[in-house]
Amino acid sequence: MEAQVLELLNAKIAVCTACRLHEGRTQTVPGNGDPNAELMFIGEAPGANEDQQGLPFVGRAGQLLDELLAEIGFSRPEVFVANVIKCRPPNNRDPMPDEIGCCEVYLREQIEGIRPKLIVLLGRFATQYFLPDATMGGARGQPFQAGPWLILPVYHPAAALRNSNLMQTLREDFAIIRPLLDQAERPEIAEVQIGHAHGPAKEDDDSQRSLL
Numbered sequence: 386m387e388a389q390v391l392e393l394l395n396a397k398i399a400v401c402t403a404c405r406l407h408e409g410r411t412q413t414v415p416g417n418g419d420p421n422a423e424l425m426f427i428g429e430a431p432g433a434n435e436d437q438q439g440l441p442f443v444g445r446a447g448q449l450l451d452e453l454l455a456e457i458g459f460s461r462p463e464v465f466v467a468n469v470i471k472c473r474p475p476n477n478r479d480p481m482p483d484e485i486g487c488c489e490v491y492l493r494e495q496i497e498g499i500r501p502k503l504i505v506l507l508g509r510f511a512t513q514y515f516l517p518d519a520t521m522g523g524a525r526g527q528p529f530q531a532g533p534w535l536i537l538p539v540y541h542p543a544a545a546l547r548n549s550n551l552m553q554t555l556r557e558d559f560a561i562i563r564p565l566l567d568q569a570e571r572p573e574i575a576e577v578q579i580g581h582a583h584g585p586a587k588e589d590d591d592s593q594r595s596l597l
């Protein structure tokens with residue numbers, strides 16, 4: 386995706402009032418990184434630090450994400466990092482289904498514009514966006530094809546910070562990323578028209594149902 390197209394999308398997100406979450410935000414957190422990244426990460430929603438800085442994954446979970454990326458030879462500017470939801474839910478509560486429904490057009494435009502070879506889903510909300518019936522315990526560490534997208538669910542870094550038992554599992558799942566990327570191809574889909582997102586998933590393929 387051209388950087389200008391991404392800027393246009395960010396500008397559209399910045400003034401969005403489509404759901405109640407705009408009322409409590411300091412600013413939107415659209416996501417950032419390389420607009421042509423081969424590797425994309427999707428988390429849940431901004432927290433307090435992200436809301437203050439307007440950037441995704443800048444707190445402790447972000448530091449851990451940077452460490453995990455470094456261990457597999459990536460730096461943050463080489464990848465694209467976004468969340469399912471672009472505004473901070475009050476008191477860091479879970480996003481509600483209608484909020485996800487309102488916001489998903491932006492994530493869809495990001496994914497379709499970037500066309501990453503691999504999308505790593507950080508935690509339950511990002512995983513269930515693509516695989517609504519999945520559990521983290523069952524899906525983590527396994528690649529799935531969701532429409533044109535190759536996805537890899539892993540635990541959210543914040544979960545690994547809360548429960549140290551998950552840390553090694555998260556590291557092992559990150560170790561899969563390089564080999565998967567080496568074999569993956571960029572999906573061929575039509576150019577994105579900002580404001581006219583469309584669903585590329587094959588409607589007759591319900592083996593891995595996707596909201597996209």
Ligand code: SF4
Binds near residue numbers: 398401402404487
């Ligand atoms: S969370 Fe998404 S849909 Fe809701 S106001 Fe923010 S940008 Fe708009």
